[in-house]
Amino acid sequence: MKVSSKTTRLGRTLLALGVICAAAVAAIGTGGAEAKPVANPYHLNKEGTLTVGMTLQFKPQMYLNAKGQPAGYDVVLVRALAKRMGVKLDIKNLDFNGLIPGLVSKKFDMVSVGLSNTPERRKAVSFSRPYVPYAQILAAKRSDSTAATTAAWNTSDKSITSLQGSTAEQLVKRTFPNAESKSFPDQNAAFLEVATGRADGIVVENYLLAQFNKSNGNSLKQVAFKKPLHVEYGSYAVQKGNTALANYLSKFICSQQTSGQLAKTYKATIGAPLPPMPACR
Template sequence: MSNTSTRLRRGAIGVVGLVAVAVTAVVAGGAAAKPAAPGNPYNLNKVGTLTVGMTLQFKPQMYLTPKGEPAGYDVVLVKALAKRMGVKLDIKNLDFNGLIPGLVSKKFDMVSVGLSNKPERRKAVSFSRPYVPYAQIMAARKGDSTAATIAAWNSSEKAITSLQGSTAEQLVLKTFPNAESKSFPDQNAAFLEVATGRADGIVVENYLLAQFNKSNGNKLKQVAFKKPLQVEYGSYAVQKGNTALSNYLSKFICSQQKSGQLAKTYKATIGASLPPMPVCR
């Protein structure tokens, strides 16, 4: 996944753009909570069909197969969601910047693209509880014998790579200030610097490590710190005030989480173990 796509999903789409979207939502009457209509308990735009906005460009989380079919973690989940709701599923594939405006204008019922629940976004849409984690971890070469502690890696003898301008780069600078920080504009270059022995470790999202290893003979290993360096979460977005749907989505996520199905889906599609998720009460 590109650095741009990562920052877009975790950050805001632009204050000016979101304020404009938020104003549109208020004008459209989307700010107040909507009571469920008879025969349409989740306030779907089209009764009997769950329309989901996605950007199918983020493999392995969501993408199109060579045959043009939606696939990935998010796709498996929304298929299970629609089945549980007893409705048809209609996936709309849009560029990322069109998702929130499209949701506000009722082109679809929800957005599934790993959006972070940011204050600016809450002006325009409502969110479910988190459904996808983004864990920042450390990886090193298979034979590296450095102790799996922050102190051992926070050394002037260590060189740690990251993607330039990313959350990972900031984590390297903050968590390992004594180490040499080597950032690269290309994610693969940051990986190869470690794989070829020119650097000792890389801070990266866990699923990106799984993808790299799959294509490069498992050259790297995850450093077994007690916990990830940082975990961020993505949530589903729905039209502002549609608490009936957002509450149902949160319950669905918790049912998947408690049953262990969420972890199975994550492992099968992402290729890594599910990072810690917020506890369901």
Template sequence: MRRTFLVAVALVSALVIAGCGDSTSDSGSGGSSGGAADLGLMKAGTLTVGMNLQFKPEMYLDDAGKPAGYDVDLLNKLATELGLKLDIQNLDFNGLIPGLQSKKFDMVSVGLTATDERKKVIDFSRAYVPYTSVLAVGQNDTTTPSIDAFNQKGKIITALQGSSGEQLAKKTFPNATVKGFPDQNAALLEVSTGRAQGSVLEDYILAQYQKANPNQVKKADLPKPLDLGYGSWAVQKGNDKLQQRLDTFLCKAQTDGTLEQLYKQDFGVTEFPEMPSGC
């Protein structure tokens, strides 16, 4: 989700949640309606996307069990422009990068941070979503709101396993014990029950958890966010044509206001963070 994440080296996880299909346009090569021909797709006429639909409002399953959220809305627009059918595969997070490497899908949309380690095995588009990373603490926590106060031996900091949040936690709190959990809610539950002193995650994920679980956790009142970063789409290593087509689409969406409109709509905010230049 910054959706920011460490390269998993295991085979595709057996914890596949479901395969969710979502069609927004007629199938076909799409060559005449957006330049989709010869993009190295796994299935002609279909854009297969790996996701982890547990990060409302960015990507999740709605009450009807259908993929929804910012990423899904943006992918629908991409598929429409390319003239392709959109096929969303909902997997455990740790299975996404290995699945992309083993060509289970054409791209991954889960707000991945384009780290140097990940660039060794997969390629990235330009940024499509901004992220602000924060520290969540217990609702009644009275710890001095400073990095040093949490960066202590005996302190436990949680994060989503394999995420860039986990790596950020290790970097920011090297003296503490960082524990990764396969589910974001599980990482926060450790904090709300007092088994951990903090959890590193994106601010919007924390806000959603607070809505569903009031008076359990709060954002630590640190002087500034732990990090401000961006998430990108990921494609199979060497698929330059698809990568370039995604960049073209995202540049257009950034300059014509599509990214801003969808972000404000789906995240329920009034301001859109500044995106990287270069379009």
């Protein structure tokens, strides 16, 4: 049967309309377009920039090098973190005591200073999984002859220093309640108080003692208790309730840990093998 050109044109028009309608239905079903990436998914204070609060006086974990640039274990990690996130990195150097208040007031997005995840701190901030291990020890002058027992140091004639606002400060008060607790906002000042004889001992991380001795004539010794006063882990802190960033940080740490990169970074910066870390699940 012969088909007229008019009928053919009508069929083509109906076919075109059908294609347009089908496309419209498909667009409605998928929201009209592909979903765009969520802007600022980790709720950074400044989109495109990760602002990190640190105390750059804990060599080799975090410090200012000879050129005045941030360096150390934490610095290497946050640089890798910012690169993975695809954002710029802005490090803010504050006294230790100002870090949590600064985080709460949104001066930065996270704190990288090896904070212990304590119930008291969790009232103000949220934490990632641990990224750095610590062994807290007691150190004294090499000439000190006090017995290496808690009882010998837990007396009213002893004074023990620590970093103000740190878990070491709480450890002094808890372990040596009868001794005088002297806390300082600067870690080096706490060391020097002992080195110059104005205090008897200091509670501090073992690697910080080693670093202090390198620059100060090996003047202090670790008191030879049978085991460290306390072993703990440091975590990243973020603004309270920012689970998106906290979860991302935890995944980043696990990726570094399981790939072996965390151990390599620790060895290269701290100068010792990475102690056992909590397993990633």
